[in-house]
Amino acid sequence: MTSLAETPGEVWCHRYIYQLTFSTRGCIHCAGKLVFKSSRSYAWCKTCRVKISAKAVTWLRNSNLSYRQIYQLLWCWQKRKDPGFIHDAPGLSYTTINRWYERFRAHLPQDDSRKLLVDLVEIDESFFGKKRYKNQKIVIGAIEPQTRRIKLQIITDREAETFEAFVESNVASSSVVMTDSHPSYNDLDCLGYTHYSFNHSKGEYTNTNQIENLWGVIKRYMRKLYGSIPTKHLQSILDEWTARLNRPSLFISPENYLDACLFRIS
Numbered sequence: 001m002t003s004l005a006e007t008p009g010e011v012w013c014h015r016y017i018y019q020l021t022f023s024t025r026g027c028i029h030c031a032g033k034l035v036f037k038s039s040r041s042y043a044w045c046k047t048c049r050v051k052i053s054a055k056a057v058t059w060l061r062n063s064n065l066s067y068r069q070i071y072q073l074l075w076c077w078q079k080r081k082d083p084g085f086i087h088d089a090p091g092l093s094y095t096t097i098n099r100w101y102e103r104f105r106a107h108l109p110q111d112d113s114r115k116l117l118v119d120l121v122e123i124d125e126s127f128f129g130k131k132r133y134k135n136q137k138i139v140i141g142a143i144e145p146q147t148r149r150i151k152l153q154i155i156t157d158r159e160a161e162t163f164e165a166f167v168e169s170n171v172a173s174s175s176v177v178m179t180d181s182h183p184s185y186n187d188l189d190c191l192g193y194t195h196y197s198f199n200h201s202k203g204e205y206t207n208t209n210q211i212e213n214l215w216g217v218i219k220r221y222m223r224k225l226y227g228s229i230p231t232k233h234l235q236s237i238l239d240e241w242t243a244r245l246n247r248p249s250l251f252i253s254p255e256n257y258l259d260a261c262l263f264r265i266s
Helices: 010-022 067-078 083-088 094-106 160-170 183-191 206-226 234-246 254-261
Strands: 043-045 120-128 137-143 150-155 176-180 194-198
Touching (some): 010 043, 010 067, 010 254, 067 083, 083 094, 094 206, 094 234, 120 206, 137 206, 150 234, 160 183, 176 183, 176 206, 194 206
Parallel strands (some): 176 194
Antiparallel strands (some): 120 137
């Protein structure tokens, strides 16, 4: 699927989510033949005449959207389409689009990947939000330039103890760590890391350009979605980008995401 025009029909989407939810092609009660119609949000068994809803037993419950609309929204979110694009295509409101984007993020698997282990790791911190509005937050991040795997965390300050705790939790001690010249990084050598610092005020960006680029990409993405960089959704945005780079298979197709993230809740 390379465009919204290639979105499968409502019946196909309905049948796919039903089979994914119940792991069966037939009725869950009698294995009878099911009828899927585009005008219905449930499947109907021709044998025992029971109505079965895939939405009702997953986190899709209470949704008034069709299965095809959910599929389209999921594809747009995976491809980082802005709300304006979706508003013009499927014809959904901006509120609905943003609510579903947040729902997709909320059901991503938790990042349980190992520490960053390769020879070289870039680490940096960035400010999100406006200080004058008293909603500014600090995010520290680490990236493996070779694999593009990342670790991101919201922190409360830029003290040495905070930086060192993040590095020890997320970066293997055998790594070579590249940072800016902030003094809170100065004692990383004492923790067993091979540490090199570069002074950004002197234009020394080359050795930390990948983590610096990541901040720019995330902030542009947030501006495209919300028109600004709100800190209200910051943690979920960070979780999304961690999944995008650490588990890219989840964003190849709606089926990949649904296979991994759509689960029964009753």
